[in-house]
Amino acid sequence: MSIFKDFKRYKILILTVLILTFANTIGELLLPKMMSQIIDIGVANQNITYILRLGAVMIGVTLVTIVVRGSAAYFSAKTSMLFSRDLRKRMFNKVNRMTFDETEYFSISSLITRTTNDVAQIEQLVLMALRPLARAPLTFIGGLLMAFTTSVRLSLVVFISLPFLAIVLYFVIKVVVPYFPRLQQALDHINLLLRQRLTGLKVIRAFSRDKQEEETFEEANERYYQIGLKVNKVMQTINPILMLILNLTIVITLFLGARYVQQGIMSIGALMAFVQYITQVLNSVIMVTRMMTMLPRSVASIDRINAVLNYPSRAVGGSDVLNDPITSVEAKDLTFYYPDANRPALKQLNFSIHKGEVLGIIGGTGSGKSTLLKLFMQFYDPTEGQLLINGQPIDTLNPESVREKISYVPQQNYFFSESVRGNLFYSNPDATDEQMLDSLETAQATQFLPREKPLEKTVARGGSNYSGGQRQRLAISRALTRHASLYIFDDSFSALDYKTDYELRLALQGKLDDTATIIVAQRVATIRHANKILVLENGQVQGLGSHDELMRNNQIYREIAISQGEGEEPK
Numbered sequence: 001m002s003i004f005k006d007f008k009r010y011k012i013l014i015l016t017v018l019i020l021t022f023a024n025t026i027g028e029l030l031l032p033k034m035m036s037q038i039i040d041i042g043v044a045n046q047n048i049t050y051i052l053r054l055g056a057v058m059i060g061v062t063l064v065t066i067v068v069r070g071s072a073a074y075f076s077a078k079t080s081m082l083f084s085r086d087l088r089k090r091m092f093n094k095v096n097r098m099t100f101d102e103t104e105y106f107s108i109s110s111l112i113t114r115t116t117n118d119v120a121q122i123e124q125l126v127l128m129a130l131r132p133l134a135r136a137p138l139t140f141i142g143g144l145l146m147a148f149t150t151s152v153r154l155s156l157v158v159f160i161s162l163p164f165l166a167i168v169l170y171f172v173i174k175v176v177v178p179y180f181p182r183l184q185q186a187l188d189h190i191n192l193l194l195r196q197r198l199t200g201l202k203v204i205r206a207f208s209r210d211k212q213e214e215e216t217f218e219e220a221n222e223r224y225y226q227i228g229l230k231v232n233k234v235m236q237t238i239n240p241i242l243m244l245i246l247n248l249t250i251v252i253t254l255f256l257g258a259r260y261v262q263q264g265i266m267s268i269g270a271l272m273a274f275v276q277y278i279t280q281v282l283n284s285v286i287m288v289t290r291m292m293t294m295l296p297r298s299v300a301s302i303d304r305i306n307a308v309l310n311y312p313s314r315a316v317g318g319s320d321v322l323n324d325p326i327t328s329v330e331a332k333d334l335t336f337y338y339p340d341a342n343r344p345a346l347k348q349l350n351f352s353i354h355k356g357e358v359l360g361i362i363g364g365t366g367s368g369k370s371t372l373l374k375l376f377m378q379f380y381d382p383t384e385g386q387l388l389i390n391g392q393p394i395d396t397l398n399p400e401s402v403r404e405k406i407s408y409v410p411q412q413n414y415f416f417s418e419s420v421r422g423n424l425f426y427s428n429p430d431a432t433d434e435q436m437l438d439s440l441e442t443a444q445a446t447q448f449l450p451r452e453k454p455l456e457k458t459v460a461r462g463g464s465n466y467s468g469g470q471r472q473r474l475a476i477s478r479a480l481t482r483h484a485s486l487y488i489f490d491d492s493f494s495a496l497d498y499k500t501d502y503e504l505r506l507a508l509q510g511k512l513d514d515t516a517t518i519i520v521a522q523r524v525a526t527i528r529h530a531n532k533i534l535v536l537e538n539g540q541v542q543g544l545g546s547h548d549e550l551m552r553n554n555q556i557y558r559e560i561a562i563s564q565g566e567g568e569e570p571k
């Protein structure tokens with residue numbers, strides 16, 4: 001199982017726990033024997049010296065056992081915590097490198113539950129398995145041996161109770177096991193609803209869906225409660241049954257033992273020791289039964305974690321490292337299908353862009369603009385045809401080395417709940433304050449930030465303390481803070497008023513003269529000065545040329561421009 005792949009890393013710790021547990025068990029097995037000798041030899045013969053001497057040894061053994069037991073508990077807790085820490089890290093790294101589709105496949109809320117809840121479940125399993133489970137077979141065999149050496153006849157009692165314990169164990173496996181995967185799924189569903197509720201808060205309020213949302217949540221919550229209740233009911237019934245078996249065995253032992261003592265076949269000390277051994281043996285079986293109730297839940301968690309860790313992530317790109325700045329990008333019959341889609345999102349695209357040029361991309365909604373940008377960012381590889389960076393196919397290039405050269409402003413911006421500085425650092429950890437202030441200036445973002453210490457201003461999570469247009473300007477500042485050779489703006493000017501849009505483009509002209517720039521826009525005004533404009537419709541190129549050329553010979557572009565009042569040449 002890949003989840004335990006790295007377990008050997010903790011072998012010294014595990015070995016320490018096992019040795020300490022072994023010593024602990026030996027100590028616990030010795031004590032009843034000593035006690036029986038105190039009774040049978042010391043008390044029976046009124047030998048005070050013997051009682052005191054063996055009593056002192058018993059105290060010594062007890063103290064050592066306590067220390068050994070405490071150390072075993074400490075080291076097993078340490079091992080399980082280390083294991084869960086490393087497992088969480090592996091999960092996070094795996095999720096961190098997943099493509100968007102892959103995270104959607106698992107669902108984000110389920111990935112959160114798997115990384116937190118399921119890992120915590122495994123942590124408990126490791127904790128339980130290390131000590132109690134290691135102790136159970138030792139105590140079972142050791143206790144049985146000691147019981148046999150104490151009284152062979154009475155030992156037969158164990159064989160009466162063991163079948164009953166086996167039945168309980170079978171019942172646990174048969175009845176309780178199937179509930180746990182259902183319980184985890186129900187919890188996933190609750191998390192999913194909660195996440196949707198919290199992220200879609202505004203939409204839910206705006207459409208007055210609060211009541212329906214509450215009802216849906218209540219249903220999911222009720223389902224979780226019902227399954228949880230059933231599991232707990234069964235588990236709580238099992239406990240008294242186990243205790244009943246244990247206590248009845250002791251009663252039978254005492255009943256028979258008392259007769260043997262009366263008949264002189266057995267000493268009182270031996271009977272007392274025997275009862276303790278039999279209790280230890282049965283307790284070890286009970287412990288395993290309890291573990292079994294925990295195991296199915298853990299098996300469900302192991303499966304869920306393994307599903308993520310073993311998921312064959314789709315590798316994007318190749319191994320060639322792009323060392324030079326991007327000076328040219330060329331699409332040759334570029335075609336792309338989303339995984340499982342039967343229609344291409346991009347079909348036979350041909351265009352190129354070089355250093356110092358601006359490529360504008362315009363098209364209706366769903367025409368493939370963002371999809372094309374995702375190919376530049378290597379979120380996907382092209383399906384057919386080629387996308388060449390500096391003449392080399394993008395699918396042979398190492399994605400990190402390509403992304404390093406690009407500064408990208410996605411359509412939907414995300415900000416972290418940090419200062420403006422903290423957010424700008426994401427694009428360039430080496431940026432100086434001057435660089436950041438310059439980017440804010442260029443992106444027209446200083447207008448709404450405080451004059452004093454604008455970089456210290458806090459940004460709420462997702463940038464929710466700013467308007468849409470302000471967020472776009474902050475996102476553009478972030479992109480400009482990075483030294484890139486290709487700048488990509490995905491509909492990043494759409495929420496700006498015309499004046500700011502104009503001023504921003506003017507400011508950008510001086511800044512990005514030496515780089516290649518791609519601007520996706522819905523507004524002709526934003527891209528009319530681009531060297532080339534690509535007109536996309538249904539994933540196909542419907543026109544490529546300058547604004548003037550397209551106005552002359554491209555009907556779609558002309559219609560878009562005229563509808564936006566951009567038909568006339570600027571005065």
Ligand SMILES: Nc1ncnc2c1ncn2[C@@H]1O[C@H](COP(=O)(O)OP(=O)(O)OP(=O)(O)O)[C@@H](O)[C@H]1O
Pocket residue numbers: 338339341345363364365366367368369370371372411
């Ligand atoms: N992850 C995805 N899986 C499958 N199909 C997708 C996915 N993302 C987008 N599409 C489809 O690909 C097509 C192009 O979408 P894309 O987002 O590139 O359009 P767009 O031109 O950027 O639109 P808009 O201007 O509305 O953002 C659409 O038909 C869309 O339904």
